[in-house]
Amino acid sequence: MCRSIVRLRDHDDIASEEEVRAAALQFVRKISGYRTPSKRNEEAFGAAVDEISAASQRLLEAVTARPS
Numbered sequence: 001m002c003r004s005i006v007r008l009r010d011h012d013d014i015a016s017e018e019e020v021r022a023a024a025l026q027f028v029r030k031i032s033g034y035r036t037p038s039k040r041n042e043e044a045f046g047a048a049v050d051e052i053s054a055a056s057q058r059l060l061e062a063v064t065a066r067p068s
Contacts, residue, residue, distance in 0.1 A: 014060050017053075024052035 008015035008023055015023075028048045029035055037045035 008056065009060055009063065017057070020056050020060070021049065021053045024049045024056060027052055 008019060028045060032041075032045065032048075034041070034045070
């Protein structure tokens with residue numbers, strides 16, 4: 001689907017916030033069909049990027065966590 005999105009998890013290395021956000025932005029662009037949203041859709045577009053970034057970060061932290 002989103003072939004240009006790179007893998008953000010490599011064994012125990014977690015991607016930076018910037019890398020996670022860039023992937024989320026690419027995903028939202030692909031889903032919405034817009035590279036840049038109109039002024040009317042800017043808020044929804046940004047909110048989607050924020051939500052996907054946060055969910056992705058939580059996922060990356062959860063799957064790389066080691067038991068204490």
